[in-house]
Amino acid sequence: MSRSAGNTAAVHKNAKTLPSRAVPAVELPAPSEELAVKAVERLGWKGVLLPQLTLLGRKVFVVAELLPDAHAERLCFGVGPVVDRTTVATWVWPELAGKVPPAAVRIVGVLAVAKHWRTGLASAVPFALHGDAAVVLPSSVALTDDYLSNCLPRARRYGLSIVTADPDGTVSMDLAGTPEHISLEQTAVTRWVNEVVYEQVLATAS
Template structure:
């Protein structure tokens, strides 16, 4: 069998037949850094608070937009209780016998977002947080130009109440899907308390200059 220059012939096995490899599709690239796109998306969504550096929680890489709760923060200072990020310890705060003595949540989480090249990655990252409040994913505009996005992504995003922000080749962002305010969210539990403590720690770290230690 003749092989066209520039193509690699592949032998299929016992029958000796050969076939050319399938065309490789170049991966979709982000038009700017994740930090830049997250900041632009937060502004587009009207999330007026502090954008924290990207965090990894539950194996998901996300950006959290949050602010301190002044009264709760002041109470924590008075009690001498800083952020507690040990999950086992935080989980006890929801026990009936300990709930009354647990420190108050000192962070207000405005929203959680993920910057991803593909909607499936963005969905997997944000759905766990959408159960507790506003969440969104930021995608390259070119990633939304497919039947897969329209037929599979948008119905799932609507079901979970996720917002979708797109970024064109110039990194200009636009809102493609608004999140649902009327969706049912979970109340406070051990997971949300732990996330709040992680965010609280990050907010304090931003307020404390590095040379103050």
């Protein structure tokens, strides 16, 4: 072995013995499902809390309520949930106005449970323009300068609610969302999300 190789090996060996200053990873104080139940109650959302699902590439919890009249109409015409995005995309065409099935559920709110506020906002913001949206975060995250300086201004901008979870699993409202941001315009995306949620509501009921 050359002298340089021996020195390199010695350096590598010594490097392994240096003390590590790794920051402990932030963990959720309880399973996501349990925190979602508590957060929905704290937020006062009324409806069916669906199991966590992936919408628009984000893992979220949705609270929705079935619209009895619209659901009955769709049953009469044999039109169940339509989750094919290409088909649903045509429903907003002007020439199909009045010819597409009515939305059979109302999405009360969309909730993201995350360990970090950036992940939570990335999951919740796409839904915030069309309804109530919220994020559940560990309470330790809400004590950082990063949260105060960067998370809260962004959450206020999009009208998001933020619920924090203490180490014992107790949840508290840290920021109440505002409804002024909500748009009532139906788009191909919102109609498709509504159909996916409609399917999940029926599956949960059965």
